[in-house]
Amino acid sequence: MEDGKRTWHIATILGIASVPLIIMYLFLVIDTVTDTTAGSPIPDRFTFEHWRFLWQRIDGRQSIWLVTMNTFIFAASTTVLVLAISSTAAYALSRLNMPFRRFFLAGILVLHGFPTITLIIAIFLILNMIGLYNTLIGVILVKAALELPLGIWIMKGFYDSVPWEIEMAGIQDGASRFMVWRVLVLPQVAPGILALGVFSFLAGWSEYILPQVLAPNANVQVLSVYLAGLIADDLNPDFNLFKSVGLFYMVPVVIFYLFFQKHLMNIYGGGTKG
């Protein structure tokens, strides 16, 4: 509550606590277009040299564009799967009379809080057994599956807020339940679909562990694995290059976030990330 009292001391304390973050993110941007003399904290030359990864391969690695394409395919396919499955399943859970409904609901409720990462070992073995190890499709399936309980949960919340009367009016007007869903209800939950879509896309875009463990093969490398590999291999790290790749990697995240801030806040608030 802003109460007219002076608040500079609060701001100062918060400011000091935020110093590491401010420095890190400020230099994330600055360092991509400058050079710094070794041993000095302050950059002294302007250069585009660190963005060379855009037009040439780094240390014989794959082209960044191929990796970006993989990442996009991974994130987009995950999103499509999550959206398609959550928007139908959540509607069924929210609105349709069917056997085992209570059971399904309890299941989703339990799963949406479940720490999925603990399953990675079993999932690794399963993918090996069914032959989807080291394939993009395998990681997409797994990522979508792990995202699904949260997705269904979120969509169910949106469906729950659609007035029943709209559906009742729909069936009175003679529409089938499917048509009611597609023509009358789906448009009402468009904000939910948008929010979940953006969330899934960003989650897929940022995912590291799953592709690293389930598809380490270079053919299907995604940006997170590419960047991690870049950092891990280097004895004499070129942080300016890493940051440029990193900033390139983060641009879509920032853009999405700026546009969908409010929706995302809600989902991240109940999200699964540590």
Added chain:
Amino acid sequence: MTQQTKLGLGFMGPAIVIVVLLFLAPVLLTGFFSFTNMSTATGISGGTYRITESVLNRLPADQVRPDVIVSLSESQFVVDEAGLEAMRAEGLDPAFIEELAERHGAEVFTSGDDLEDAMKDLDNRPRSIRVIKGAVDMFERSLRDRDFAEEAAFTAALDDAVVDLTDNERVVIVQAAYSGWTMTTSNFSRLWSTPQTGQVIINTLFYVGMTLLLFNVGFALVLAITTTFLPAGQSAFFRAIWFLPRISPSVLYVLLWKWLAWDTGFINAVLGQFGMAGRNWMLDTTANAWVFVILINGFVGASMGMIIFTSAIRAIPKPLFYAAQVDGASRWQQVRFIILPQLVWPLLFVSTYQTLSLLTSFEYILLSTEGGPGSTTEVWSLSAYQTALSNYAGNLQYGYGATMALVLVAIGVAASLLFLRLFNFKHLVSRPRIEQ
């Protein structure tokens, strides 16, 4: 079945399939795998039966008689009816076969060369050396380094090679010769008896406790409360800053910390201005490693609490604050008597949720210290991951790793069931209002 039942099950179908395949199955299989000795060495599909050097070395300890071991290790060529039959089937000269049976029937040779020499001495021997060598192979009865896909075939071959095998010896040898994975409870006893387990538990408790207390709940609360008192612009700025780590891809976020802390990093560059020697702040001492592990996780974790607490504070009716100010309450009294009582449930929720999350996630530690230096910042989840899926030795112990993961899965299931109780489940299952 009514129209909506059909539609409902149809709509649920894909979700059910995926959830069963990639949630339920992994949970159950984690349990199953933890009772196996699956590893890179055993492979994950079935194995074969094969007497190798290491198998032979293990046998004396299992009360297998020395002469049995010798006969298993020797190569053997037995002129038996099966071999003769194979020669006939190949269409070799019947006279040659007849003579071989007559002069060397049931004889045992300890090397192929001996049998070859014996064949060359026969009157009806074929002219081609290649044919003779082929014939020799038909009598090979040695087990050493031969693969058997089926247990039955291996047992039969075993009985051929060693005539007076006891039942116990047969079982022991078959077991020892199997190269695939088998069911075992040894993972649990190993987990129980390994001294490292205790250290990892202590590390885990320290990591979860400190991160939770200092950041995910502690600093999150400070952020939420202090930004309530700041002007709108400033509070939005701080919330945005502290939200950045959450939306940053993990690899990039940890990269920034490395840039801050490594030998050639920012801290050293600044300290270097004052003539201090450079060091790797993240990894040079155990204490420093812990500081960074907690900072890295805490700076991400604080934002979730911040969001939830902030919205809980915003839900408090404004007149309450006005009334308190009219009553002369100081800022601290407003926090103590108005804000904190409203945060009991959010605090409980964030604590449980984040405890679970910190217990099970290892991404940031893996990317920053990898459990080092040494294994001083090794926590349970990371340890499970490294045991099963990534280590330098190259022998990935899936079974043992699954055992470690099983502990976390069990905690996860228990916590999820707790959430089920905390949420008002009755309210969630309100009946659909359209019945037809």
Added chain:
Amino acid sequence: MQITLDKFTKRFGDVTVVEDMDLTVGKGEMVALLGESGCGKSTTLFAVCGIYRVDGGRILFGDRDVTRLSSQERNVGVVFQSFALYPHMTVAQNIGFPLRVQKKPQAEIDAKVREIAALVRIENLLDRRPGQLSGGQQQRVALARALIRRPAILLLDEPLANLDAKLRLDMRAEIRRLQQETGTTAILVTHDQVEAMSMCDRVAIMDRGKIVQFAPPRAMYDKPANTFVAGFLGSPPISFLDGRAENGRFVAEASGVDLPLPSHLASLESGRPIGIGIRSEFLDPSSTATVSGKISFIEAQGREDLYYLQLPDGKVVRGIQDAAHSAQLGDAVSWGVNTEAMLVFDADGNTL
């Protein structure tokens, strides 16, 4: 089309909301289901349109048994309390939706939409979205959507509850006009007795899942079946007094009341416990039968005032007098009562 409910029963889990209900709505008739919330009136409506499954008995449209038919097969137009317009569609799309479902050609839909829009007088709003309409306009759109298929049956669930007071008066007349012009059989669900009485041919008063009385409004007001109906209808509410019959008179000593019974009940046996109901308009200065007490409260109502007459035992009789009446708060007065109009009930509350 005639609607018949035959021993209709509806349960939610263990709770029986409506039990063995019989009701017949004649062709072209408009009937109100009137009652407090929770009496089962909306449940009945939702069963008639097919949203709720029937747990016992039958529902007939004409001779056709529709008990097991889905909503889509019943051809019933419904107007919901919240209007339930589709927010993402224009008014024209909303109204045309039932025809779109039937896959009618667009030209035909457009023509019908314009026709029905003219009927409910919203031709100029067709391109707007529901969010841009006032409550009354939304109501008209909802009516148009319900009527465009020319349904044989129109169901209205508290259609006026979401409108402000002045609009309600207009829409009452408007809905009645549309119902009569289209000759549709209609059921109106409401908790507002004025709405029920002013709009409908007959009113069914419901209490705890049962129909208490089913009659035309006037008849019901004049001859309520019991104290429940008498108490429900009429504003200001009727005043009840308990006592006994005594030689053709009603006597309640504690209240100091002694009035002659209506002539057709003069022969009631003495000593029988009975109750009477006095509506506020039954006060009649010219009558010699009086009740006496003190004026405890006066409500100014404009043309007339409503007086609360407190009897010796604290019971209250409400009466309407001209605003010109000069009694003051605290005055002790005796008022004449039109005892012929008085309602008399037996000990169980049923009208004698």
